[in-house]
Amino acid sequence: xxxxxxxxxxxxxxxxxxxxxxxxxxxxxxxxxxxxxxxxxxxxxxxxxxxxxxxxxxxxxxxxxxxxxxxxxxxxxxxxxxxxxxxxxxxxxxxxxxxxxxxxxxxxxxxxxxxxxxxxxxxxxxxxxxxxxxxxxxxxxxxxxxxxxxxxxxxxxxxxxxxxxxxxxxxxxxxx
Amino acid sequence: xxxxxxxxxxxxxxxxxxxxxxxxxxxxxxxxxxxxxxxxxxxxxxxxxxxxxxxxxxxxxxxxxxxxxxxxxxxxxxxxxxxxxxxxxxxxxxxxxxxxxxxxxxxxxxxxxxxxxxxxxxxxxxxxxxxxxxxxxxxxxxxxxxxxxxxxxxxxxxxxxxxxxxxxxxxxxxxxxxxxxxxxxxxxxxxxxxxxxxxxxxxxxxxxxxxxxxxxxxxxxxxxxxxxxxxxxxxxxxxxxxxxxxxxxxxxxxxxxxxxxxxxxxxxxxxxxxxxxxxxxxxxxxxxxxxx
Numbered sequence: 001x002x003x004x005x006x007x008x009x010x011x012x013x014x015x016x017x018x019x020x021x022x023x024x025x026x027x028x029x030x031x032x033x034x035x036x037x038x039x040x041x042x043x044x045x046x047x048x049x050x051x052x053x054x055x056x057x058x059x060x061x062x063x064x065x066x067x068x069x070x071x072x073x074x075x076x077x078x079x080x081x082x083x084x085x086x087x088x089x090x091x092x093x094x095x096x097x098x099x100x101x102x103x104x105x106x107x108x109x110x111x112x113x114x115x116x117x118x119x120x121x122x123x124x125x126x127x128x129x130x131x132x133x134x135x136x137x138x139x140x141x142x143x144x145x146x147x148x149x150x151x152x153x154x155x156x157x158x159x160x161x162x163x164x165x166x167x168x169x170x171x172x173x174x175x176x
Numbered sequence: 177x178x179x180x181x182x183x184x185x186x187x188x189x190x191x192x193x194x195x196x197x198x199x200x201x202x203x204x205x206x207x208x209x210x211x212x213x214x215x216x217x218x219x220x221x222x223x224x225x226x227x228x229x230x231x232x233x234x235x236x237x238x239x240x241x242x243x244x245x246x247x248x249x250x251x252x253x254x255x256x257x258x259x260x261x262x263x264x265x266x267x268x269x270x271x272x273x274x275x276x277x278x279x280x281x282x283x284x285x286x287x288x289x290x291x292x293x294x295x296x297x298x299x300x301x302x303x304x305x306x307x308x309x310x311x312x313x314x315x316x317x318x319x320x321x322x323x324x325x326x327x328x329x330x331x332x333x334x335x336x337x338x339x340x341x342x343x344x345x346x347x348x349x350x351x352x353x354x355x356x357x358x359x360x361x362x363x364x365x366x367x368x369x370x371x372x373x374x375x376x377x378x379x380x381x382x383x384x385x386x387x388x389x390x391x392x393x394x395x396x397x398x399x400x401x402x403x404x405x406x407x408x409x410x411x412x413x414x415x416x417x418x419x420x421x422x423x424x425x426x427x428x429x430x431x432x433x434x435x436x437x438x439x440x441x442x443x444x445x446x447x448x449x450x451x452x453x454x455x456x457x458x459x460x461x462x463x464x465x466x467x468x
Binding site for chain 1 (some may be wrong): 231
Protein backbone atom coordinates (compact mmCIF):
# COMPACT_ATOMS: atom_id res chain seq x y z
CA UNK A 1 0.00 0.00 0.00
CA UNK A 2 1.34 3.41 -0.90
CA UNK A 3 1.89 5.99 1.76
CA UNK A 4 -0.95 8.15 0.38
CA UNK A 5 -3.42 5.25 0.46
CA UNK A 6 -2.41 4.36 3.97
CA UNK A 7 -2.84 7.92 5.16
CA UNK A 8 -6.33 8.14 3.63
CA UNK A 9 -7.37 5.02 5.52
CA UNK A 10 -6.15 6.26 8.89
CA UNK A 11 -8.56 8.09 11.14
CA UNK A 12 -7.88 11.81 10.98
CA UNK A 13 -9.82 12.73 14.09
CA UNK A 14 -10.15 11.14 17.50
CA UNK A 15 -13.38 9.72 18.87
CA UNK A 16 -12.29 10.69 22.38
CA UNK A 17 -14.70 12.85 24.34
CA UNK A 18 -13.08 16.24 24.82
CA UNK A 19 -12.97 18.75 27.60
CA UNK A 20 -12.00 22.40 27.84
CA UNK A 21 -9.35 22.81 30.52
CA UNK A 22 -8.00 25.97 32.03
CA UNK A 23 -5.08 25.90 34.44
CA UNK A 24 -1.97 27.84 35.39
CA UNK A 25 1.38 26.34 34.42
CA UNK A 26 4.52 28.03 35.75
CA UNK A 27 2.56 31.22 36.33
CA UNK A 28 0.97 31.35 32.88
CA UNK A 29 -2.69 30.74 32.26
CA UNK A 30 -3.25 28.04 29.63
CA UNK A 31 -6.51 26.95 28.03
CA UNK A 32 -6.86 23.98 25.73
CA UNK A 33 -9.47 21.55 24.45
CA UNK A 34 -8.12 18.09 25.21
CA UNK A 35 -9.20 14.47 25.29
CA UNK A 36 -10.63 13.68 28.73
CA UNK A 37 -8.15 10.81 29.03
CA UNK A 38 -5.09 12.98 28.48
CA UNK A 39 -2.63 12.64 31.33
CA UNK A 40 -1.16 15.78 32.87
CA UNK A 41 2.32 14.50 31.91
CA UNK A 42 1.32 14.29 28.23
CA UNK A 43 -0.41 17.66 28.42
CA UNK A 44 2.79 19.28 29.71
CA UNK A 45 5.04 17.56 27.19
CA UNK A 46 2.91 17.39 24.05
CA UNK A 47 0.57 20.38 24.32
CA UNK A 48 2.86 22.83 26.10
CA UNK A 49 6.20 21.39 24.93
CA UNK A 50 7.53 21.48 28.49
CA UNK A 51 9.67 18.41 28.04
CA UNK A 52 11.59 18.82 31.30
CA UNK A 53 8.94 16.65 32.96
CA UNK A 54 10.06 13.14 32.09
CA UNK A 55 7.86 10.09 31.64
CA UNK A 56 9.31 6.80 32.85
CA UNK A 57 6.92 4.10 33.98
CA UNK A 58 3.48 5.73 33.68
CA UNK A 59 2.19 3.91 36.72
CA UNK A 60 3.54 5.93 39.61
CA UNK A 61 6.63 3.89 40.49
CA UNK A 62 9.62 5.76 39.05
CA UNK A 63 8.78 9.35 40.09
CA UNK A 64 10.33 10.95 36.96
CA UNK A 65 7.12 12.84 36.11
CA UNK A 66 6.74 14.51 39.53
CA UNK A 67 5.50 18.11 39.35
CA UNK A 68 3.85 20.44 41.86
CA UNK A 69 0.06 20.63 41.74
CA UNK A 70 -1.22 23.53 43.86
CA UNK A 71 2.18 23.62 45.56
CA UNK A 72 2.28 19.93 46.46
CA UNK A 73 4.29 17.27 44.70
CA UNK A 74 2.32 14.77 42.65
CA UNK A 75 2.73 12.29 39.81
CA UNK A 76 1.70 13.95 36.55
CA UNK A 77 1.32 10.46 34.99
CA UNK A 78 -1.28 9.53 37.63
CA UNK A 79 -3.22 12.75 37.19
CA UNK A 80 -5.59 13.47 34.32
CA UNK A 81 -5.26 16.98 33.01
CA UNK A 82 -8.99 17.14 33.77
CA UNK A 83 -8.08 16.76 37.45
CA UNK A 84 -5.79 19.79 37.20
CA UNK A 85 -8.70 21.99 36.11
CA UNK A 86 -8.18 25.36 37.79
CA UNK A 87 -4.96 24.20 39.48
CA UNK A 88 -1.55 25.81 39.60
CA UNK A 89 1.04 23.46 38.17
CA UNK A 90 4.78 24.02 38.57
CA UNK A 91 7.34 22.11 36.51
CA UNK A 92 11.13 21.89 36.55
CA UNK A 93 11.25 24.67 33.91
CA UNK A 94 10.13 27.21 36.54
CA UNK A 95 12.94 26.55 39.03
CA UNK A 96 15.96 28.33 37.58
CA UNK A 97 15.86 32.15 37.46
CA UNK A 98 15.22 33.99 34.17
CA UNK A 99 18.94 34.76 33.88
CA UNK A 100 19.81 31.08 34.18
CA UNK A 101 20.86 31.18 37.81
CA UNK A 102 20.16 27.75 39.25
CA UNK A 103 17.74 27.08 42.08
CA UNK A 104 19.38 25.95 45.34
CA UNK A 105 18.39 22.32 44.74
CA UNK A 106 19.71 22.39 41.15
CA UNK A 107 22.93 24.06 42.34
CA UNK A 108 23.37 21.37 45.00
CA UNK A 109 22.82 18.58 42.44
CA UNK A 110 25.49 20.19 40.24
CA UNK A 111 27.98 20.66 43.08
CA UNK A 112 27.54 17.13 44.43
CA UNK A 113 27.46 15.45 41.00
CA UNK A 114 24.08 14.00 41.90
CA UNK A 115 23.18 12.98 38.36
CA UNK A 116 24.64 11.04 35.50
CA UNK A 117 22.13 10.55 32.67
CA UNK A 118 19.73 13.03 34.26
CA UNK A 119 16.50 11.25 33.34
CA UNK A 120 15.28 10.99 36.94
CA UNK A 121 16.59 14.41 37.98
CA UNK A 122 13.56 16.65 37.25
CA UNK A 123 11.31 14.32 39.28
CA UNK A 124 13.86 14.12 42.10
CA UNK A 125 14.18 17.89 42.25
CA UNK A 126 10.43 18.58 42.10
CA UNK A 127 9.82 16.04 44.89
CA UNK A 128 12.51 17.66 47.08
CA UNK A 129 11.22 21.15 46.16
CA UNK A 130 7.72 20.12 47.24
CA UNK A 131 9.04 18.79 50.54
CA UNK A 132 11.11 21.95 51.13
CA UNK A 133 7.92 23.99 50.62
CA UNK A 134 6.22 22.20 53.52
CA UNK A 135 6.73 23.96 56.87
CA UNK A 136 7.45 20.68 58.73
CA UNK A 137 11.07 20.16 59.80
CA UNK A 138 13.24 18.11 57.42
CA UNK A 139 14.89 14.89 58.56
CA UNK A 140 18.36 15.28 57.03
CA UNK A 141 19.81 12.02 58.35
CA UNK A 142 20.70 9.49 55.64
CA UNK A 143 17.59 7.48 56.55
CA UNK A 144 15.39 10.57 56.50
CA UNK A 145 16.63 11.62 53.06
CA UNK A 146 16.29 8.07 51.72
CA UNK A 147 12.68 8.06 52.93
CA UNK A 148 12.09 11.44 51.26
CA UNK A 149 13.50 10.07 47.99
CA UNK A 150 11.93 6.63 48.24
CA UNK A 151 9.44 7.44 45.49
CA UNK A 152 12.12 8.37 42.96
CA UNK A 153 14.19 5.74 41.20
CA UNK A 154 17.68 6.43 39.85
CA UNK A 155 19.51 3.72 37.90
CA UNK A 156 22.85 5.55 37.52
CA UNK A 157 24.13 7.06 40.72
CA UNK A 158 23.55 4.62 43.54
CA UNK A 159 21.92 7.55 45.38
CA UNK A 160 24.93 8.45 47.55
CA UNK A 161 25.58 11.75 45.75
CA UNK A 162 21.87 12.54 45.62
CA UNK A 163 21.67 12.20 49.41
CA UNK A 164 24.64 14.55 49.73
CA UNK A 165 22.93 16.97 47.34
CA UNK A 166 19.72 17.06 49.39
CA UNK A 167 21.75 17.94 52.47
CA UNK A 168 23.67 20.61 50.55
CA UNK A 169 20.41 21.96 49.08
CA UNK A 170 18.96 22.28 52.57
CA UNK A 171 22.00 24.38 53.54
CA UNK A 172 21.72 26.56 50.43
CA UNK A 173 17.97 26.99 50.93
CA UNK A 174 18.31 27.78 54.63
CA UNK A 175 16.47 24.60 55.65
CA UNK A 176 19.35 22.76 57.33
CA UNK B 177 0.47 3.29 29.01
CA UNK B 178 -2.56 5.49 28.59
CA UNK B 179 -6.00 5.00 30.11
CA UNK B 180 -8.74 3.58 27.84
CA UNK B 181 -11.62 5.78 26.63
CA UNK B 182 -14.15 7.02 29.13
CA UNK B 183 -16.60 9.87 29.60
CA UNK B 184 -15.94 12.35 32.37
CA UNK B 185 -18.15 14.33 34.74
CA UNK B 186 -17.11 16.66 37.55
CA UNK B 187 -20.20 17.34 39.70
CA UNK B 188 -20.23 20.08 42.35
CA UNK B 189 -22.48 18.41 44.95
CA UNK B 190 -22.74 14.93 46.45
CA UNK B 191 -26.34 14.63 45.20
CA UNK B 192 -25.22 15.31 41.60
CA UNK B 193 -22.38 12.82 42.01
CA UNK B 194 -24.77 10.11 43.21
CA UNK B 195 -27.06 10.74 40.23
CA UNK B 196 -24.09 10.62 37.83
CA UNK B 197 -22.76 7.37 39.31
CA UNK B 198 -26.21 5.75 39.16
CA UNK B 199 -26.67 6.79 35.52
CA UNK B 200 -24.21 4.20 34.18
CA UNK B 201 -23.60 0.67 35.52
CA UNK B 202 -19.93 0.90 34.47
CA UNK B 203 -19.28 4.28 36.05
CA UNK B 204 -16.59 4.67 38.71
CA UNK B 205 -15.77 7.35 41.25
CA UNK B 206 -12.49 9.22 40.74
CA UNK B 207 -11.05 10.80 43.89
CA UNK B 208 -7.22 11.07 43.98
CA UNK B 209 -6.77 8.48 41.22
CA UNK B 210 -3.56 7.03 42.67
CA UNK B 211 -4.86 3.45 42.42
CA UNK B 212 -7.54 3.90 39.76
CA UNK B 213 -5.34 5.59 37.15
CA UNK B 214 -2.58 2.96 37.22
CA UNK B 215 -5.31 0.30 37.07
CA UNK B 216 -6.75 2.04 34.01
CA UNK B 217 -3.31 2.52 32.44
CA UNK B 218 -2.82 -1.25 32.80
CA UNK B 219 -6.36 -1.89 31.49
CA UNK B 220 -7.25 -3.61 34.77
CA UNK B 221 -10.07 -1.11 35.10
CA UNK B 222 -12.11 0.18 32.18
CA UNK B 223 -14.92 2.41 33.45
CA UNK B 224 -17.21 3.95 30.83
CA UNK B 225 -17.73 7.04 32.97
CA UNK B 226 -15.54 8.68 35.61
CA UNK B 227 -17.32 10.75 38.23
CA UNK B 228 -14.62 13.10 39.53
CA UNK B 229 -15.60 14.21 43.06
CA UNK B 230 -12.69 16.61 43.64
CA UNK B 231 -14.81 19.75 43.19
CA UNK B 232 -17.49 18.64 45.69
CA UNK B 233 -16.90 21.11 48.53
CA UNK B 234 -18.87 19.06 51.09
CA UNK B 235 -16.43 16.14 50.63
CA UNK B 236 -13.39 18.03 51.92
CA UNK B 237 -11.86 18.26 55.37
CA UNK B 238 -11.33 16.46 58.66
CA UNK B 239 -13.43 16.90 61.82
CA UNK B 240 -13.13 15.38 65.30
CA UNK B 241 -16.53 14.97 66.94
CA UNK B 242 -18.11 12.61 69.44
CA UNK B 243 -15.01 10.47 69.83
CA UNK B 244 -14.64 10.00 66.06
CA UNK B 245 -12.14 11.35 63.56
CA UNK B 246 -14.36 12.09 60.57
CA UNK B 247 -12.45 11.99 57.29
CA UNK B 248 -14.31 13.29 54.24
CA UNK B 249 -13.92 11.55 50.89
CA UNK B 250 -11.53 14.05 49.26
CA UNK B 251 -9.12 14.20 52.23
CA UNK B 252 -5.66 13.31 50.95
CA UNK B 253 -3.41 10.93 52.89
CA UNK B 254 -0.87 13.65 53.52
CA UNK B 255 -3.52 16.00 54.99
CA UNK B 256 -4.47 13.38 57.57
CA UNK B 257 -0.81 12.56 58.24
CA UNK B 258 0.14 16.20 58.97
CA UNK B 259 -3.00 17.13 60.96
CA UNK B 260 -1.89 17.91 64.52
CA UNK B 261 -5.42 17.44 65.93
CA UNK B 262 -5.51 13.94 64.44
CA UNK B 263 -2.07 13.13 65.81
CA UNK B 264 -3.25 14.13 69.31
CA UNK B 265 -6.56 12.27 68.99
CA UNK B 266 -5.12 9.04 67.62
CA UNK B 267 -1.38 8.77 66.93
CA UNK B 268 -1.89 5.42 65.16
CA UNK B 269 -3.20 7.18 62.02
CA UNK B 270 -0.07 9.30 61.71
CA UNK B 271 2.19 6.31 62.32
CA UNK B 272 0.46 4.12 59.72
CA UNK B 273 0.12 6.90 57.15
CA UNK B 274 3.89 7.31 56.86
CA UNK B 275 3.97 3.77 55.37
CA UNK B 276 1.47 4.56 52.59
CA UNK B 277 3.48 4.82 49.36
CA UNK B 278 5.53 8.04 49.02
CA UNK B 279 4.86 11.73 49.73
CA UNK B 280 3.89 12.66 46.11
CA UNK B 281 1.39 9.76 46.10
CA UNK B 282 0.09 10.70 49.57
CA UNK B 283 -0.36 14.30 48.39
CA UNK B 284 -2.83 13.08 45.74
CA UNK B 285 -4.32 9.81 47.01
CA UNK B 286 -7.28 9.91 49.38
CA UNK B 287 -7.90 8.02 52.62
CA UNK B 288 -11.44 7.00 51.69
CA UNK B 289 -10.25 6.06 48.19
CA UNK B 290 -7.74 3.67 49.74
CA UNK B 291 -10.53 2.10 51.81
CA UNK B 292 -12.73 1.64 48.72
CA UNK B 293 -9.81 0.26 46.68
CA UNK B 294 -9.43 -2.31 49.49
CA UNK B 295 -6.06 -3.78 48.61
CA UNK B 296 -5.50 -6.72 50.96
CA UNK B 297 -2.02 -5.45 51.81
CA UNK B 298 -2.88 -1.76 52.30
CA UNK B 299 -2.36 0.09 55.58
CA UNK B 300 -5.47 2.31 55.79
CA UNK B 301 -7.98 -0.57 55.61
CA UNK B 302 -6.04 -2.32 58.41
CA UNK B 303 -6.28 0.80 60.59
CA UNK B 304 -10.04 1.03 60.04
CA UNK B 305 -10.49 -2.65 60.99
CA UNK B 306 -8.15 -2.39 63.97
CA UNK B 307 -9.88 0.66 65.44
CA UNK B 308 -13.39 -0.59 64.63
CA UNK B 309 -14.22 2.40 62.42
CA UNK B 310 -16.82 2.66 59.70
CA UNK B 311 -17.49 3.92 56.18
CA UNK B 312 -20.54 6.01 55.31
CA UNK B 313 -21.99 5.64 51.83
CA UNK B 314 -24.74 7.38 49.90
CA UNK B 315 -26.62 5.96 46.94
CA UNK B 316 -29.98 6.45 45.23
CA UNK B 317 -31.57 4.42 48.09
CA UNK B 318 -30.14 6.76 50.75
CA UNK B 319 -27.30 6.72 53.25
CA UNK B 320 -25.95 3.88 55.35
CA UNK B 321 -23.03 3.28 57.68
CA UNK B 322 -20.97 0.14 57.14
CA UNK B 323 -18.84 -1.12 60.04
CA UNK B 324 -15.20 -1.89 59.17
CA UNK B 325 -15.58 -5.63 59.77
CA UNK B 326 -18.55 -5.68 57.36
CA UNK B 327 -16.87 -3.47 54.72
CA UNK B 328 -13.92 -5.52 53.44
CA UNK B 329 -14.90 -8.71 51.63
CA UNK B 330 -11.92 -9.72 49.52
CA UNK B 331 -8.90 -8.20 47.76
CA UNK B 332 -10.25 -5.10 45.93
CA UNK B 333 -13.82 -5.97 46.98
CA UNK B 334 -16.04 -4.22 49.52
CA UNK B 335 -19.71 -4.27 50.45
CA UNK B 336 -20.17 -0.78 48.99
CA UNK B 337 -22.66 -1.17 46.14
CA UNK B 338 -21.58 0.09 42.75
CA UNK B 339 -24.10 2.95 42.81
CA UNK B 340 -22.98 4.16 46.25
CA UNK B 341 -20.36 6.81 46.98
CA UNK B 342 -18.31 6.46 50.16
CA UNK B 343 -18.51 10.06 51.38
CA UNK B 344 -16.70 9.71 54.71
CA UNK B 345 -14.81 7.34 56.99
CA UNK B 346 -14.86 7.40 60.78
CA UNK B 347 -11.87 6.40 62.88
CA UNK B 348 -12.41 6.22 66.67
CA UNK B 349 -10.23 8.44 68.88
CA UNK B 350 -7.70 6.51 71.00
CA UNK B 351 -8.73 6.20 74.67
CA UNK B 352 -6.50 7.89 77.25
CA UNK B 353 -5.75 4.52 78.94
CA UNK B 354 -4.66 2.89 75.66
CA UNK B 355 -1.55 2.74 73.49
CA UNK B 356 -1.13 1.82 69.84
CA UNK B 357 1.56 0.77 67.38
CA UNK B 358 1.89 -0.13 63.71
CA UNK B 359 4.72 -1.53 61.62
CA UNK B 360 5.14 -3.59 58.50
CA UNK B 361 7.67 -5.67 56.61
CA UNK B 362 8.41 -4.46 53.08
CA UNK B 363 11.25 -4.85 50.61
CA UNK B 364 11.42 -1.10 49.99
CA UNK B 365 10.02 1.91 51.80
CA UNK B 366 6.60 2.76 50.41
CA UNK B 367 5.78 -0.68 49.00
CA UNK B 368 2.61 -2.50 49.91
CA UNK B 369 3.18 -4.57 53.04
CA UNK B 370 4.45 -8.15 52.77
CA UNK B 371 2.90 -8.27 56.24
CA UNK B 372 1.72 -5.43 58.46
CA UNK B 373 0.44 -5.51 62.04
CA UNK B 374 -1.29 -2.90 64.18
CA UNK B 375 -2.01 -3.14 67.91
CA UNK B 376 -4.21 -1.19 70.32
CA UNK B 377 -3.85 -2.13 74.00
CA UNK B 378 -5.92 -0.82 76.91
CA UNK B 379 -4.40 -1.08 80.38
CA UNK B 380 -5.92 -1.64 83.81
CA UNK B 381 -4.69 0.12 86.94
CA UNK B 382 -3.00 -3.17 88.01
CA UNK B 383 -0.68 -3.12 84.97
CA UNK B 384 -2.54 -5.82 83.09
CA UNK B 385 -4.31 -5.42 79.77
CA UNK B 386 -8.08 -5.06 79.81
CA UNK B 387 -8.48 -5.04 76.03
CA UNK B 388 -6.14 -6.04 73.22
CA UNK B 389 -6.93 -5.42 69.56
CA UNK B 390 -4.63 -6.75 66.84
CA UNK B 391 -5.02 -6.59 63.09
CA UNK B 392 -2.91 -7.66 60.11
CA UNK B 393 -2.70 -6.83 56.41
CA UNK B 394 -0.94 -8.54 53.53
CA UNK B 395 -1.50 -12.02 54.94
CA UNK B 396 -4.97 -12.85 53.62
CA UNK B 397 -7.25 -11.42 50.93
CA UNK B 398 -8.34 -8.60 53.25
CA UNK B 399 -7.33 -6.89 56.48
CA UNK B 400 -8.20 -9.09 59.45
CA UNK B 401 -8.38 -8.97 63.23
CA UNK B 402 -6.33 -11.64 65.06
CA UNK B 403 -8.85 -12.86 67.69
CA UNK B 404 -6.83 -15.86 68.94
CA UNK B 405 -3.77 -13.75 69.62
CA UNK B 406 -5.94 -11.01 71.19
CA UNK B 407 -7.46 -13.57 73.59
CA UNK B 408 -4.03 -14.84 74.64
CA UNK B 409 -2.89 -11.33 75.57
CA UNK B 410 -6.03 -9.97 77.25
CA UNK B 411 -5.76 -9.85 81.05
CA UNK B 412 -2.01 -10.51 81.01
CA UNK B 413 1.02 -8.34 81.79
CA UNK B 414 2.47 -9.34 78.39
CA UNK B 415 5.32 -11.52 79.51
CA UNK B 416 7.77 -12.78 76.90
CA UNK B 417 5.94 -16.13 76.97
CA UNK B 418 2.55 -14.45 76.43
CA UNK B 419 3.90 -12.50 73.47
CA UNK B 420 5.48 -15.60 71.89
CA UNK B 421 2.24 -17.57 72.25
CA UNK B 422 0.28 -14.69 70.68
CA UNK B 423 2.75 -14.50 67.80
CA UNK B 424 2.37 -18.24 67.13
CA UNK B 425 -1.43 -17.94 67.21
CA UNK B 426 -1.33 -14.96 64.83
CA UNK B 427 0.80 -16.91 62.33
CA UNK B 428 -2.06 -19.43 61.99
CA UNK B 429 -4.19 -16.69 60.42
CA UNK B 430 -1.87 -16.35 57.42
CA UNK B 431 -3.52 -17.80 54.31
CA UNK B 432 -1.57 -15.95 51.59
CA UNK B 433 0.17 -18.50 49.32
CA UNK B 434 3.79 -18.16 48.20
CA UNK B 435 4.08 -15.29 45.75
CA UNK B 436 6.85 -13.29 44.10
CA UNK B 437 7.23 -11.09 47.21
CA UNK B 438 7.40 -13.70 49.96
CA UNK B 439 6.60 -17.29 50.83
CA UNK B 440 3.76 -18.29 53.12
CA UNK B 441 6.34 -19.40 55.73
CA UNK B 442 8.08 -16.01 55.61
CA UNK B 443 4.78 -14.19 56.10
CA UNK B 444 3.96 -16.40 59.10
CA UNK B 445 7.28 -15.51 60.72
CA UNK B 446 6.85 -11.83 59.87
CA UNK B 447 3.36 -11.69 61.41
CA UNK B 448 4.48 -13.54 64.56
CA UNK B 449 7.40 -11.14 65.02
CA UNK B 450 5.33 -8.05 64.31
CA UNK B 451 2.60 -9.13 66.74
CA UNK B 452 5.19 -9.55 69.51
CA UNK B 453 6.81 -6.21 68.79
CA UNK B 454 3.64 -4.17 68.22
CA UNK B 455 1.82 -5.51 71.29
CA UNK B 456 4.85 -4.73 73.46
CA UNK B 457 5.25 -1.26 71.92
CA UNK B 458 1.55 -0.46 72.37
CA UNK B 459 1.78 -1.40 76.06
CA UNK B 460 4.85 0.81 76.58
CA UNK B 461 3.03 3.69 74.91
CA UNK B 462 -0.15 3.08 76.95
CA UNK B 463 1.91 3.26 80.15
CA UNK B 464 3.50 6.52 78.94
CA UNK B 465 0.07 8.01 78.21
CA UNK B 466 -1.34 6.93 81.59
CA UNK B 467 1.75 8.23 83.39
CA UNK B 468 1.32 11.64 81.85
